[in-house]
Amino acid sequence: MVNKLSKLRELLDKNGIDAYLQPVHDEWMSEYPPACNRRVEWLCGFSGSAGLVVVTASKAAIFVDGRYTLQAAKQVSADYEVFNSADTSVQDWLFQQLGAGAKIGYDPKLYTKAMLEKFKSQNLIHTANLIDELWEDRPPAPATKIFAHDIKYSGESSQSKRGRVAEAVKKAGADAAFLSAPESVCWLLNIRARDTENTPVCLANALIDAGGNVQLYVDNARIDEETRSHLGDIKILPPDSLSGEICTFSQKKLLLDLQTASVFIGNLCEEAGVKIVQGQDPCVLFKAVKNPIEIAGIRNSHIVDGVAVVKLLCWLGGQENISELEVVDKILEFRKRNDLFVEPSFDTIAGSGEHGAIVHYRATQESNRILQQGELFLLDSGGQYQSGTTDITRTIAIGKPSAEHKKRFTQVLKGHIALAMAIFPEGTQGSQLDALARQYLWRDAVDYDHGTGHGVGCFLGVHEGPQSISKRAGGAALAAGMVVSNEPGYYKAGEYGIRIENLVTVVEKTTGENSKKFLGFETITCAPIDVNLIDTSLLTEAEINWLNNYHDWVKTELTPLLDAQERKWLEFYVRKI
Amino acid sequence: MVNKLSKLRELLDKNGIDAYLQPVHDEWMSEYPPACNRRVEWLCGFSGSAGLVVVTASKAAIFVDGRYTLQAAKQVSADYEVFNSADTSVQDWLFQQLGAGAKIGYDPKLYTKAMLEKFKSQNLIHTANLIDELWEDRPPAPATKIFAHDIKYSGESSQSKRGRVAEAVKKAGADAAFLSAPESVCWLLNIRARDTENTPVCLANALIDAGGNVQLYVDNARIDEETRSHLGDIKILPPDSLSGEICTFSQKKLLLDLQTASVFIGNLCEEAGVKIVQGQDPCVLFKAVKNPIEIAGIRNSHIVDGVAVVKLLCWLGGQENISELEVVDKILEFRKRNDLFVEPSFDTIAGSGEHGAIVHYRATQESNRILQQGELFLLDSGGQYQSGTTDITRTIAIGKPSAEHKKRFTQVLKGHIALAMAIFPEGTQGSQLDALARQYLWRDAVDYDHGTGHGVGCFLGVHEGPQSISKRAGGAALAAGMVVSNEPGYYKAGEYGIRIENLVTVVEKTTGENSKKFLGFETITCAPIDVNLIDTSLLTEAEINWLNNYHDWVKTELTPLLDAQERKWLEFYVRKI
Numbered sequence A, B: 001m002v003n004k005l006s007k008l009r010e011l012l013d014k015n016g017i018d019a020y021l022q023p024v025h026d027e028w029m030s031e032y033p034p035a036c037n038r039r040v041e042w043l044c045g046f047s048g049s050a051g052l053v054v055v056t057a058s059k060a061a062i063f064v065d066g067r068y069t070l071q072a073a074k075q076v077s078a079d080y081e082v083f084n085s086a087d088t089s090v091q092d093w094l095f096q097q098l099g100a101g102a103k104i105g106y107d108p109k110l111y112t113k114a115m116l117e118k119f120k121s122q123n124l125i126h127t128a129n130l131i132d133e134l135w136e137d138r139p140p141a142p143a144t145k146i147f148a149h150d151i152k153y154s155g156e157s158s159q160s161k162r163g164r165v166a167e168a169v170k171k172a173g174a175d176a177a178f179l180s181a182p183e184s185v186c187w188l189l190n191i192r193a194r195d196t197e198n199t200p201v202c203l204a205n206a207l208i209d210a211g212g213n214v215q216l217y218v219d220n221a222r223i224d225e226e227t228r229s230h231l232g233d234i235k236i237l238p239p240d241s242l243s244g245e246i247c248t249f250s251q252k253k254l255l256l257d258l259q260t261a262s263v264f265i266g267n268l269c270e271e272a273g274v275k276i277v278q279g280q281d282p283c284v285l286f287k288a289v290k291n292p293i294e295i296a297g298i299r300n301s302h303i304v305d306g307v308a309v310v311k312l313l314c315w316l317g318g319q320e321n322i323s324e325l326e327v328v329d330k331i332l333e334f335r336k337r338n339d340l341f342v343e344p345s346f347d348t349i350a351g352s353g354e355h356g357a358i359v360h361y362r363a364t365q366e367s368n369r370i371l372q373q374g375e376l377f378l379l380d381s382g383g384q385y386q387s388g389t390t391d392i393t394r395t396i397a398i399g400k401p402s403a404e405h406k407k408r409f410t411q412v413l414k415g416h417i418a419l420a421m422a423i424f425p426e427g428t429q430g431s432q433l434d435a436l437a438r439q440y441l442w443r444d445a446v447d448y449d450h451g452t453g454h455g456v457g458c459f460l461g462v463h464e465g466p467q468s469i470s471k472r473a474g475g476a477a478l479a480a481g482m483v484v485s486n487e488p489g490y491y492k493a494g495e496y497g498i499r500i501e502n503l504v505t506v507v508e509k510t511t512g513e514n515s516k517k518f519l520g521f522e523t524i525t526c527a528p529i530d531v532n533l534i535d536t537s538l539l540t541e542a543e544i545n546w547l548n549n550y551h552d553w554v555k556t557e558l559t560p561l562l563d564a565q566e567r568k569w570l571e572f573y574v575r576k577i
Helices: A002-014 A039-044 A069-075 A090-098 A113-119 A130-134 A158-171 A182-189 A225-231 A239-247 A263-272 A284-288 A292-317 A324-336 A353-357 A403-420 A430-442 A541-561 A564-573 B002-015 B039-044 B069-075 B090-098 B113-119 B130-134 B158-171 B182-189 B225-231 B239-247 B263-272 B284-288 B292-317 B324-336 B353-357 B403-421 B430-443 B541-561 B564-573
Strands: A019-023 A052-056 A060-064 A080-084 A103-106 A123-126 A176-179 A205-209 A214-217 A235-237 A253-256 A275-278 A341-344 A349-352 A375-381 A383-385 A392-398 A423-425 A453-455 A464-469 A483-486 A489-492 A496-499 A502-511 A517-523 B019-023 B052-056 B060-064 B080-084 B103-106 B123-126 B176-179 B205-209 B214-217 B235-237 B253-256 B275-278 B341-344 B349-352 B375-381 B383-385 B392-398 B423-425 B453-455 B464-469 B483-486 B489-492 B496-499 B502-511 B517-523
Touching: A002 A019, A002 A039, A002 A052, A002 A130, A019 A039, A019 A090, A019 A130, A039 A052, A039 A060, A039 A130, A052 A090, A060 A069, A060 A090, A069 A080, A090 A113, A113 A263, A158 A176, A158 A182, A158 A205, A158 A284, A176 A182, A182 A205, A182 A214, A182 A284, A205 A239, A214 A239, A235 A239, A239 A263, A253 A263, A263 A275, A284 A464, A292 A324, A292 A383, A292 A392, A292 A502, A292 A541, A292 A564, A324 A341, A324 A349, A324 A375, A349 A353, A353 A375, A353 A489, A353 A496, A375 A496, A392 A496, A403 A430, A403 A483, A403 A489, A403 A496, A403 A502, A403 A517, A403 A541, A423 B430, A430 A464, A430 B423, A430 B430, A464 A483, A483 A517, A541 A564, B002 B019, B002 B039, B002 B052, B002 B130, B019 B039, B019 B090, B019 B130, B039 B052, B039 B060, B039 B130, B052 B090, B060 B069, B060 B090, B069 B080, B090 B113, B103 B113, B113 B263, B158 B176, B158 B182, B158 B205, B158 B284, B176 B182, B182 B205, B182 B214, B182 B284, B205 B239, B214 B239, B235 B239, B239 B263, B253 B263, B263 B275, B284 B464, B292 B324, B292 B383, B292 B392, B292 B502, B292 B541, B292 B564, B324 B341, B324 B349, B324 B375, B349 B353, B353 B375, B353 B489, B353 B496, B375 B496, B392 B496, B403 B430, B403 B483, B403 B489, B403 B496, B403 B502, B403 B517, B403 B541, B430 B464, B464 B483, B483 B517, B541 B564
Parallel strands: A019 A103, A060 A080, A103 A123, A176 A253, A214 A235, A253 A275, B019 B103, B060 B080, B103 B123, B176 B253, B214 B235, B253 B275
Antiparallel strands: A019 A052, A052 A060, A176 A205, A205 A214, A341 A383, A349 A375, A375 A392, A423 A517, A453 A464, A453 A483, A483 A502, A489 A496, A502 A517, B019 B052, B052 B060, B176 B205, B205 B214, B341 B383, B349 B375, B375 B392, B423 B517, B453 B464, B453 B483, B483 B502, B489 B496, B502 B517
């Protein structure tokens, strides 16, 4: 480690900079960077999903959020100071260490313009990625086979999608759009790959012009004959030719989403005289609104995923002294039984007792814990099926729950149901509905420190925009065909965690006066909710009806797909309340 | 009229412009422009509160919103085309008439930068105000006596306020702030005047530096000895010296709120080399959060205002064939009986039957209508009391209401109560709570086309920011001490309107985990709600309790202030449901 640090400091000197910034995220802004891009882990050993390392000539520090302070302290050497970024800002620390006007080096491929806003009082200097210069045994970039996402799942030909995107590019007044997000590229071309864990994407950029012509920047060797034929007249170009190609847009107008495009691309455009049209990635909104075939596939994925969850819960009910890691393995085993299952859609969160209160808990050999009587067990997991992506959280009472467990679970459930039953006019954003899910907890002066819902892709990212249901406004209005999670929770640090998560689709419910359309949600996650945790006296008749109807549907859908023992178990588990 | 138009066209020619823009609003961006600033009314006769006149060499047009299309058509001559700005945009019309690149003249004192955004594809040319050049018998600018707002109502000395604002100016990194909003100036200096109707302001600007020194730009003749002494070391300067004074800030930093400051001021700063620090008017947030003495005065204003409303309702109950205008006169008569009453806080909205569905209805001799049996009557009115500003809407059944009237009224009431009872963590914005008030209407696929709540000043504007409760996010978080309205409604065009409006204060309710404060509302409007309009079967027990408790409080507060007949009336009117 010290060796790496001292070598990095030599590079600081060589580049004439006083500090270097290395964030955990990579140039794809992806949630799950491939091994070759885990630069922070290589440098200092920290394996968390978010954080920033700063190295100066005499100091090294890592800034992480509250989730990761303990983990970082354990993983990094004494050469690094560990800071909670909520308590100590990187900027203040930099100012303390180096005073005003110090030269701060950074890799412009790793930052969007917005991300650099907070450093604007510093003297920022573009550099090459200094970690990459040092990393001798760096793994190669992922180059998994690129395969077609069948039209029986995507529901729309790439040609049709390209037509719609080309219209949007025209409407934005641009000659072409640069697609920086791999999810957009994969959606547009109906392709997938396994370049990262949990999200079946091909890490690639593309350009699409106002005529619908696409250039895909990816190693040609990754494309077999079948995929080549699927791609039709798409031009395949080597990734390192992208910069040159962008320069050919000199004096032309290029649509660029500055929320996701790196400073590197922005600078390249400016230097080449490309006129940047700022706007949202033209694929994002189209991708978020699923077509009927996608919806059908997603619904089906949720049925088969519900089967896996019921098998897990039934199995769990018959066991004693089960550990968190055994559950993680078991739910994967049950999901794998379905032919369309590809991989988990994120690292399974299996938190028993106090671990349930850690929102992004991941069980390890060291942390692994036995599920104990009288405790709650929180299981948040999901699958990537070729027909759709799932994400479900259930909280289960192990043995007899306490009155407090039941009160909190019921408050969370009431919020979940309030959102599930909401009706709202077209044009409504998720932020306007977020309080519906929190209101019962708020009345008791408690809350949960995460959003209530995120968009979900179709055999793509389990977290996708532009819509969300959270305290923060500014995403897109909810529109029929979107998929979003409904996941209120409650967390008592050191004791337990509760979360009830279903995915829902946005649907048209009715048309009101002046032809105004009113939307609502249809729950598509199909798995039972633990009635042992419900204090029925706190529920209204409407809430009780909602739960009983939901369980009737779960029973109807899943029973034919279960074995005799599981059927019997489910029959009792979803008994009327 | 034609004469005015042809003279205006001569000025277009003289100024070398192809069109001239004259909006209804004035240089104070005030809701109630004084006579001298009613330029649109002088030019074409239109007296509505919002709109824009555009005159070219051959055409003249007025663009108004849906509220005013009929009124405008009636008031303006055939020389003007009347457009609903929602259907026809001014920009499109200008482009049609004049093509691209035409020179559009405007008075930079009447526009903020944001207001001009929509014209950015035109060739905008600053001019003097061409109406002012033509208007020979223009009334003089209002110059009412400036008087102190007593500390027994304001609750904080101007010196203390200036200290807080100076800190904010410093914190923003500015040398001084320009206060463009008269309400801010009046709040800061604890002064008032009667320059406009309904809002007791002195139309004046001020500068405050980071040391707390203030320059007030107002005619010295308006300040008597007493007010002079109240103002202490405030420097009084003639309004026309403002431009010169701003130029003395050359190379210094001036805090400017571009939401309210005109393009004229912005340009002046740029030309003089003044460095503009963009930020919110430093008085706005302080003004919105009322101190305990203000709250006490505001509460008291609402009690005496409730007395006036009860007297009105009791009187109304004993009459037949009463007209809207009679009610407008009567409520004013009852309010005037209180010594602290100064004037209405806005033009009373007294809408019977179909007039109730016109959100900003104002009864005139022509529109005046008798309150009829079987109809609803909507009365939205308020008072400027020296101790506070009120704003209340009640909807009253005249005779027997229909089942539909009752269903809609009860849905609106349920929303009103849901908001009144809401508990939410510090940091919550009104937009997060807005859906609570709409949810019961939404379930029936109906909605109302206005915000649910606006901030209210203390013996100042009846509409003030930065907080609001509406679909639109982006205001300030609700904070203890703020006053805001709670006014859901429902409007059936051509038939009836319903609105239930109380003012509430934001209060701390409780402290939760991690010392997180939870806020809620305390209703301060003190007047009965018409129980004849309630379908009790649609209410929950909690809602019934809320209403009964509210009515108990109304009875307790008001009974001692009523005569025997009114007491008896109130006793029955607020009977338990």
